[in-house]
Amino acid sequence: MLTTDADQPARDRFSGPDGGDRGGPGARVFVGRQPELDALEAALAAARAGEPQVIVVQGEAGIGKSSLVLEFLVRQRGLPAIVASGEQAEAAMPFGVVQQLSAEVAAASPGAAAAPDLLVGDPCPDADPLAVGGEVRALISGLQRRQAAAVVVVEDLQWADLPSAQALLFACRRLGGDRVMMVFTARRGAAAELSEGWARFIGSDRRASVLTLGGLAPGELRLLCGRLGRTALSARTLGQLADHTGGNPLLARALLEELTDEELTAQGDFLRAPRSLASLILPRLATLSRPARDLVIAASVLGDSAPLADAAQLAGTAKPVAALEKAERAGLLLGRENPGRPGDRVPAAADPPGHLR
Ligand SMILES: Nc1ncnc2c1ncn2[C@@H]1O[C@H](COP(=O)(O)OP(=O)(O)OP(=O)(O)O)[C@@H](O)[C@H]1O
Numbered sequence: 001m002l003t004t005d006a007d008q009p010a011r012d013r014f015s016g017p018d019g020g021d022r023g024g025p026g027a028r029v030f031v032g033r034q035p036e037l038d039a040l041e042a043a044l045a046a047a048r049a050g051e052p053q054v055i056v057v058q059g060e061a062g063i064g065k066s067s068l069v070l071e072f073l074v075r076q077r078g079l080p081a082i083v084a085s086g087e088q089a090e091a092a093m094p095f096g097v098v099q100q101l102s103a104e105v106a107a108a109s110p111g112a113a114a115a116p117d118l119l120v121g122d123p124c125p126d127a128d129p130l131a132v133g134g135e136v137r138a139l140i141s142g143l144q145r146r147q148a149a150a151v152v153v154v155e156d157l158q159w160a161d162l163p164s165a166q167a168l169l170f171a172c173r174r175l176g177g178d179r180v181m182m183v184f185t186a187r188r189g190a191a192a193e194l195s196e197g198w199a200r201f202i203g204s205d206r207r208a209s210v211l212t213l214g215g216l217a218p219g220e221l222r223l224l225c226g227r228l229g230r231t232a233l234s235a236r237t238l239g240q241l242a243d244h245t246g247g248n249p250l251l252a253r254a255l256l257e258e259l260t261d262e263e264l265t266a267q268g269d270f271l272r273a274p275r276s277l278a279s280l281i282l283p284r285l286a287t288l289s290r291p292a293r294d295l296v297i298a299a300s301v302l303g304d305s306a307p308l309a310d311a312a313q314l315a316g317t318a319k320p321v322a323a324l325e326k327a328e329r330a331g332l333l334l335g336r337e338n339p340g341r342p343g344d345r346v347p348a349a350a351d352p353p354g355h356l357r
């Protein structure tokens with residue numbers, strides 16, 4: 001989607017979690033993230049000065065990546081922005097994300113920069129990602145012509161089809177002097193895992209920066225509760241909510257929606273997982289083999305940074321690496337290198353995040 005003037009602010013058409021910023025009782029509530037908003041604004045200022053910027057906003061599921069980008073766009077009224085997103089079910093569709101970008105540009109500026117030759121019509125699965133990348137770069141550069149700067153957002157890069165990810169990397173690497181800001185959202189570590197090229201680019205290219213989102217601070221969580229009308233929660237209950245959710249706003253808001261003040265207080269230190277998330281996780285858990293399922297359960301008991309060996313012992317899993325890989329494929333665990341023990345991996349809750357009890 002492209003906003004060409006202040007009449008159609010990007011915020012109204014952003015595919016973010018809560019839709020637009022329409023005011024009224026169902027209004028979007030956003031708290032905190034000032035350093036990240038400042039970083040995005042600084043990147044925009046650099047882009048406006050002709051230093052193209054590529055920002056990867058990463059973090060676990062529900063931590064607030066989309067919300068942050070939406071808030072940034074809301075604050076930049078009139079800034080042209082096009083938005084595309086990776087989708088798990090479409091990850092095998094070659095150039096699906098690039099096609100989306102191309103269609104968004106065409107829809108928003110009919111008659112302007114035509115869709116690149118390679119992208120006209122149906123997706124061409126055999127096209128060379130680098131050639132398509134060259135066209136994507138031209139498409140992106142064309143956005144800035146009539147405006148001072150443009151923003152291109154690609155949501156959920158971890159689910160982008162590989163040819164699109166390659167083409168986008170190629171395009172990013174060739175931005176030079178463009179008044180363009182590219183913003184990618186991705187699950188923790190996913191951008192670097194796309195390919196060595198992506199890892200190198202975000203690790204060392206002067207145009208690239210990574211914003212890693214952690215949980216909301218306890219004070220921000222208190223503010224969030226207040227903004228949601230939950231002003232009577234005690235400091236103790238707020239502390240338990242912060243501990244239990246790790247400041248993950250998706251988890252916190254799900255619990256706040258499901259439980260009254262009294263119910264939250266009564267649960268004390270043993271807050272349960274939100275039912276809305278449990279109903280997403282349990283069917284996925286049921287599809288796993290027994291060893292993989294037991295490993296997920298053991299990891300959820302031990303917490304986010306338990307070594308794989310400990311989780312495997314608790315689960316009685318003889319082949320923990322295979323079980324971890326199955327759980328990773330189901331999006332239930334995320335293996336990370338154990339900083340304390342090189343070579344060992346740490347299973348952490350992946351999607352949705354947080355500890356299951
Ligand atoms: N800063 C914030 N203030 C208030 N609510 C927030 C904030 N960040 C996120 N939320 C809420 O948390 C929920 C999850 O946020 P969001 O969809 O932005 O997460 P995400 O990181 O993009 O997740 P995913 O990886 O699944 O795309 C939403 O309901 C959103 O409104």
Ligand SMILES: [Mg+2]
Binds near residue numbers: 065067185
């Ligand atoms: Mg998101």
